[in-house]
Amino acid sequence: MQVLYTASARATGDGRDGHVRTSDGTVELDLALPKEMGGAGGAANPEQLFAAGYAACFHSALRVVARQAKADVSGSVVEAEVGIGPNGSGGYGLAVTLVVDLPAVERAAAEQLVDAAHQVCPYSNATRGNVEVTRTVRAAL
Structure with missing residues (x-):
């Protein structure tokens, strides 16, 4: 790289x-x-910093894939929720929920954009296989 x-x-x-x-x-x-x-x-706290970074990075990735798809993501918002807790092996782990609001996009297209952004976003790539990341999409329809 x-x-x-x-x-x-x-x-x-x-x-x-x-x-x-x-x-x-x-x-x-x-x-x-x-x-x-x-x-x-x-x-x-570190979880807040991680949440802020992930939200901003994912939103940027979303805008990149939306431009490529010629999709209107005006008014879009990405919220990252980062939880921390015991991992069952004596350490701690993280869990992430990404909540993506796409008010100008139909549901099926919105879900495709979020899935594509999840493949592009460096935070998503870094966490894949290590951190459970749940994606919630709120769309126009």
Whole structure:
């Protein structure tokens, strides 16, 4: 693979109760363990960051495949929900739900676009076989 761009971020402090900063300083956040996991909450957490990245990346992939299919994806929205929990092997795993709103596309075409985007999106390709990714499509009809 020819790498076109590399992002770099550094975590300091106490991991999930620490701080993250990208090398260029455009993202800089305190982190806190969510209340649901026994922490104080009140700050970002890695699952939120992953959800934001996946949602943006998938939306971009969706727009690429829609352009190729000459489909109108105006008003489209992608929401990524990232869950974390014990994986049964002593570690933790993630589960992702992608909710894709395509108000200007009929259901069958919308499902085809989402399936195609799932094949193109780098986050989908990275998680395939490792993370359960459920896709929910909301379409015009």
